[in-house]
Amino acid sequence: MDRFSPAAPAAIRVQVLPVGQIEPASFKETLRCLRQDGSILTLAEIDKKTRSQHLFSPNACPHGSVFFNFTTSASTEQDQHLAPFELFRDTLLVLGVADGLNSNVGILQKELKEAAEYLRERYPRVVHRHLVVVQQAGVDEYPVIENVTVLKIASEASGGTWAWREAICDVAASFLAELSTYARAVQATPGVQTPGQTAKSLQKIITLWGDEVKAQPSGSGSATPTQSNDIASPTGEETSRPPSRGFGSPPPATTFEQIQAASRGPAGLTRSDSAASNRSKGGKRASSQDRVSVHGFGSGTSQSKARERGKARVGIVIGHIYMMAGQWSEALRILVEHTNVTRKLADNLWHGKGLEGIVVCMLLLTWARLEFSIPSICYPISERNNAGHAQKFSLNMPSDFRPRDAAHQAVVRRLSTSLPDLLKQILNLYSCPEGPLELPFLVVAESKIRFCNLMTTLLSTDEKLDEKALETLFSRKSNVQPKKPPIIPSNTTLSRASIAALVAEAQPNEEDGLPISDQINLLAGVYGVFAALQMDRKKSIVLKEIISKLTAALNQARKVGAAEAGIHPAATFSADTGADAVRRCLGDGDNTTVLINEIAEMFGIHLTHRKVESGTSNVEMRATRPPVHFGNESLKFEVMRVLIAFCEASPDPLGVMRIESTFLKACTTAAPLDLKPHTHACLISREEQARHAASISRTIVISKQLGLEDVQGSYWDPFLLRNLEIVEPEANRRLVTWNSNSTMAETMDQDTSSNPLLYDPNASRPGTATQAPCVLVCNEFQQCVITVQNPLDITIEIESVQIETGAKDEMQLIIEGFKPVNLGPRRFQQVSFLVSPTLIGKFNIIGCRIKIAGCREDFFPIFAAAWAPQSPMLVKNQGSNAKDAGGDLELMPKGIQVAAHSLPPIPLLTFENPSPKTSNLMLLDGEEQNLSIVVRNAAQSVAAAIFKIVDDCGVLKFSPRVENIDSPCTLEVLQPGGSTTLALSVCGVAGVSETQLNIFYGAYPIQNECQYARMLCIPFRVTVDAALQVHHAQIVDVDVNQFIFAFDLVNSWPKPLYYRIELEGTTAADEGVLTTGETMRINLRMVRWVSNASVPDSIREELLSRISIIWRSWEGQRIGTVDLRGLKLSHDQLDIVRGRLQRMHLQILDATKVFVGSFLIIRATLFNGRQSESEALMVELRLPQNTERHIASIGVLHRVLPSIPALGKGHVDFMVCPLMAGEFSLTAFAQNAQAGISSECSQWHTRSTCVFNVPEKDPIR
Structure with missing residues (x-):
């Protein structure tokens, strides 16, 4: 049972010890079974194992139970000193668990006797010593030895539970028999000394008095090591055992033999107040809380009150023993009787102890559903004289009384409503000093924590002792309430604030002088109360203090151990002295991990993962949202420093790496930085960053010395990778797209330039523009450049880089030429290496797996653009409520992907x-x-x-x-x-x-x-x-079939050149010799050819291709042709070359009828002058501009004329009507009527114009 449970005073402390060659795992399993199956035993079960009747026979109260608190640690000297005032602190039962003994019956009997004798000699002060032997396979019968129980193998139906419970019941039966003897011996003692210490109000005065006051005794207690030994133990055991170091009085006797020896010397049981007694002890005057004021005359009155006080104290101790033995009704009666005496004698401390025992007894009776009545001493003074409550809740119940009867429920309700005031009264009595003495701080603090746990349970059940509250108090269930704070009724007398204020008084400080272990235990109890009250802030502060105390204790233990071994404390982590300890710590690392995770969550610290299991994808482990940030940054750093110190003292290398990584991660800006010149502020100094980086390196070195290879941290900057680029190879290795159906080849540039005059709606949106894929060749290396950032002021080393692809077919890129590089502080840096794909196909590069020195290899996406989380404009949650808020958070940026294409091998x-x-x-x-x-x-x-x-x-x-x-x-x-x-x-x-x-x-x-x-x-x-050159071209039209092409031929070579001019389609050639600088005019009569070319450039190319000018040097060693493409020909000259293939004449039929309002027929006659049939022609009649009101047309002004035979003619007619008199000019155009010809192309055409005058009435001439 928890030492801070409200029912802890009813528990019996049992120390479990391994006996024989029992394995550690087996012993741990045994301890777990004992705590699970033997913590609560009913007296009805124990009665079956009882062999004789005694004071605590289970049959006297079969509905009671016995609570066992199993532990492997022995009670401290302070716990022994506080007994029997708080008897539950001292070890009353020692239980040895034996396994692995010899299977021979004779040897086994001898070993068991030796083990039992060893327990008796090693632990003489305990009430009972018992030995449990685990039954071995092949051994059916064991020798019968006193105080030895065989743990038999249970049947499969029972599942092993009843075997443990049966053995523990046998142990409990023997213990109750010994406890009866112990109770009778305690009952025979005349009095019990109160453990105390000098009041804090007097400690400063005593310090100022100096040596004179130091020579005086200051009472018994853990904080007064100078206490005189003349204050006797209540059991007279001062002769059997020397006083403990640091305590003024020896611990009380617990065995029957010790108590009998003490009873033979009654003078040692009581303290003499006479001056002769003081002089017999060296003239020193003893100061004890047993001294009472004398109100009468004579010494008889003082001695009588002292005897009554001692008897009342012994009675309270006996009542607690009855309560431990499960005799709760009898314990309640005894405690009420003797507590009344202490109240009358103003023995405040024992008055409070008696009331606490009464409260525990009533709670136990309520839990067991046994009838009882609330004693009048538990009521306020104003209600004690009124006996109505006692009559109303009398024990005279009918024989068929049931626990659910109305009277019993009324008693329970009255008890639940009276508990808060009663508990406060007990604490007030504990705080009242007796003269210069007061209770040790540890006793008062633990009482406050126990009472706060009880009040917290009542608060969670609306101050009702219902089944839920009782199960929480007595069934070893957690007292932590749900996350939602309980709704407190308006009529309740309890509040979370009052309980928190009370439990805060139990927090130790340096002035209390408690050992570090007791301070940690008290802080743990305070933490439990704050956790039950759901006060996360107070809970976090207490937990931080626990971590600090644990760190100091671990460091001190390491120093003491190093001093005993004669080595330096830093050498305790060497491979010879600390390897096993570190491995054990790592094996039990889940316990410290839960503690560290809890305190980190309270302060808003987001720790990295302790260890990444093999096969776990780091991509899946990364959250899509940034963590919720709340809390003070400075406080977070302070807590992380405390956690680092704790992990170093534990020692826990994995924890050190984990928190160090989190610490450095908290120092970064947690965003991909930009290239602006302003500096990005870091939250801690450069020197402290260097210290933490050195701590990571030191931890790795020590871990490797201890044989721990997997001690690595997580890199703190998730935005390490800022860009990845496949560099375009040199010109001879550059790739181009080639289409066998085309003669064009385009180079695959990595950066495709766009037309700046074209509007791109996605140009302003980063990441939306289509990127050309990077082209790689399988099994061929190509340079890759990555850009990384370092926002801190420390240098990191990049040990390895692996490119991660999103291909499902396990596409891998082989890295070659990479060397570890150092990434300097606060900079962007590029790292280059060679990559080569192993497979063929398309894939995406999603990031890199980068190994940083001291950190595990991790995946980093590519964040090309700068980004920073934006704080919400509207604050909806504050304090600890911000932990559950995350709906309005800005999404983290997604890493970009680099498209790539792996090609089959290409030759070089x-x-x-x-x-x-x-x-x-x-x-x-x-x-x-x-x-x-x-x-x-x-x-x-x-x-x-x-x-x-x-x-x-x-x-x-x-x-x-x-x-x-x-x-x-x-x-x-x-x-x-x-x-x-x-x-x-x-x-x-x-x-x-x-x-x-x-x-x-x-x-x-x-x-x-x-x-x-x-x-x-x-x-x-x-x-x-230069050689031969041509200039000044001229074209003259001769007739329909011929034209003359003339140009100048100039010799620019310093030697004579022979030339020959040839025309296509003729055998005649023009030859000659040109001397240096000579110019000759060449006239070529050329015959027109049938051409379908309509573009002037095509006509020009056809003309130049029909002329060939060949030159040769005079020696004949050099020969070449003249390039005629340098000649400049106008459009008019090209018209002459082509010739007018069609001629058109425009006229008015019947010109005598031309007047205003007459209908005129305009005829366009076309003549084909070629030797072949012409193509279809389109004839268009165009009216003068801005003459819509002057002349009108009938029908469309476009006509299509079919093909005209060779040397033939054709015509089309148009009809117009002049609307007013005047002179008009009409123009007709004719051009090829070919489908699909762009209107932008300039086409050859012919035209004709007709001018006529329209009179008022008379026709024109």
């Missing part, structure tokens, strides 16, 4: 460096030369196919040797590791100084029409000099 072509003569060419304008280039396939597994060979300026030409019938789009095929020679011809063009040969190639065979290819670039430098 290289070329042999051309000779200087080949790379630097000297040519004349129009001259052609031949050259060759050797190309080699560097791939060892993929054949290469050359698709296209072009240059930038169009001066290089390639002619394939043999046409590839299987793949017409392939020019050359190179096997893996093979080479070929490409034969090229270069032509000199004026104005071209350099060019680049582009060879497009890809994998062979071709898999599909559209694939990726590479481009091999070979640069050339060209020097071009």
Whole structure:
């Protein structure tokens, strides 16, 4: 039972010890079974094991129960000193659990006797010592030995519970028999000394008095180590055991032999108040709380009151013993009787102790549903004289009385309403000093905590002792209430504030002088009350204080242990001295983890995960919302410093790494930063950041020395990765898209530029623009650059990087060339390495798995844009209520994905460096030369196919040797590791100084029409000099079928040149020689040709292609052609070249009838002057502008004329009506009537104009 339970005074402390070669796990399981099955035993069950009648025979009150508090720790000297005032603190029963003994009966009997004798010698002060032997397989019978019980194997139906309970009942029966003897011995003592300490109000005065006061005794108590030994023990055990160090009086006797020895010397049981007694003890005057005021005359009155006081105190102790033995009704009677005596004698401390025992007895009787009446001593003074309540709740109940009877329920209701005032009265009595002495702070503080737990339970049940409240008090159930605070009725006398104020008085301080263990226990009790009251803030402060006390205690224990071992305290974590302790701490790490998680949650600290199990995806562990931030930041840092110190003292390396990571995470801005010049403020100094970083490194080093390899933290900045980019390779490795159905190839640029004149609605929205996928080649490395950020003032080391893809087929990217890098403080930094895909297909790069030194490998998404969480504009929750608020929080940004495409292996072509003569060419304008280039396939597994060979300026030409019938789009095929020679011809063009040969190639065979290819670039430098040049072109129309094309031919070469002019379709040629600087006018009579070209540029190209001018040097070593594309021809000249294929005449039929209002027929006659049939023509009649009111038309003004035969004619008619007199001009146009021709294209047409005058009445001439 919990020591802070309201029923703790009724519990019997049992110390459980392992005996024999019992395993630790088995002993822990035994202790768990004892606490689960043997904590509460009914006297009816114990009665079955009782062998003889005694004072506490269970049959006297079969409805009672015995409470056992099983523990493995021995009672401290202070607990022994506080008994029998608080007998439940001292160990009354020692229970040994034996296992692993010899199976031989003779040897087993000897071992059991030796074990029992050892317990008797080792623990002589306890009431009873018992041994429980776990039955072994193969041993059916055990020797019968006194105080030895065999734990038999239970049947499968019972499940093992009854076997434990039966053994514990046997132990309880033997204990009650010994307890009867102990009670009789205590009853024979004349008095009991009150444990006390010097009142705090006198301690300062005593300190000022100096040595004179220090020589005087200050009473018994844990805080007065200078107390004189002349104050005797109530059992007279001072001769059997030396006084404990730090306490003034020895602990009370607990065995029958010790009490009998004490009874033979009654002088030692009472304190002598005479001066002779004081002089016999060295002249010192003893100060005791047993001294009473003398109100009468003579010494008889004082001695009589002292005897009555001692008898009353012994009676209260006996009443508590009866209460422990389950005789609650008899205990209530005894306690009421002797508490009345202490009240009359103004023995306040024992008066309060008696009232507390009465309260516990009534609670136990209520829980057992036994009839009782509330004693008058429990009522206020104003109600004690009124006997109505005693008559109303008399014990004279009918024989068929039931617990649910109205009278019993009235008693319980009266008890529940009286408890708050009664408990406060008890505390007031405990706070009353007796002379210079007062109760130790520990006794009063634990009483306050027990009473606060009782009042908290009543508060949660509306001050009703119902089944829920009783189950909470006596059935080892948690007293923590639901999350929602209870609704307190308006008529209640209890409140959360009053209970909290009362329990706050139980918090220890340095002036109380308590050991650190007692301080921690008291703080734990206070924490439990605040937790039941749902006061999270007070609870968190107390829990923080507990952590601080535990840290100090652990550090002190480590120093003491190191001093005893003769080593430095820092060396206690070495591999030889501390490895086992650290491993045990890590094995039990869940307990400290729960404690740390709770205090962190109270203060709004979001701790990282203690340990990530294998197979757990860190992507799933990351929340989509930021954590709810509440609480003071400075207080959070202070709490985390306390937690770090606690984990270091535990020692808990995993906890240290966890909280250190959380600490540094709280220092960051928790957002992807931008590149603005302003600084991002950090919440702690640079020096403290360095200390925490050094703590992480130190913890890892120590953990590795201890053999703990998996001690790592979580990196504190989730926005570490800011960008990931696949760098475009060099020109020879660059990829282009190639379509076999087209002769065009486009380079795959990573950054696709858009037209700035086109509106893009998604341009202002980041992340919505379509990004071109990054193209990679399978099993080929390409440079990758990642950008990382470090918002803190410490340097971190990046140990490894792995690219994470979202592909379902386990697409992996192999990393090569990565070296650990140091990321400096407060900066952005780029890290480059090579990547290569292992599979073929499309995938997305979603982030990287990055290993930071001292941290576990973690996944980091890509956050390209800056972001910061925005505080809500409307504050809806404050304080601890903010923990449950999260609906209005801003979503965390989602990481971007980089689209990528892994291609099949693509070959790589290289070329042999051309000779200087080949790379630097000297040519004349129009001259052609031949050259060759050797190309080699560097791939060892993929054949290469050359698709296209072009240059930038169009001066290089390639002619394939043999046409590839299987793949017409392939020019050359190179096997893996093979080479070929490409034969090229270069032509000199004026104005071209350099060019680049582009060879497009890809994998062979071709898999599909559209694939990726590479481009091999070979640069050339060209020097071009002028040779023959043409100027001043002129075209003269001769007739319908012929025209003259004239131009000047000039020799710009410093040597004579021979020329030859040839026309297409004729055998005649014009030849000649031009000397240096000579100019000759060339006139060429050319015959018109049938052409369907309608665009002027096409007519120009047709004209120039029919003329060929070849020149040759006088020596004949150089030969070339003249480029006529430099001639400038006007549109009128091109009209002459094309000729007017159709001629049109516009006239008015019957011109004698032209007057205002007459209908005129306008006829357009077209003549076809070509030797072939013309195409269909569209004829359009256009009226003068702004003459809608002057002349009207009838019908449409567009007519389609069918094709006109060769040298034939055709006409179309239009009808108009002049509306007023005057001169009018009409124009008709004719053009080809071809479908699908854009209106933007300028087409050849013919037109004709007709001008006529409209008189008023007379017709025109």
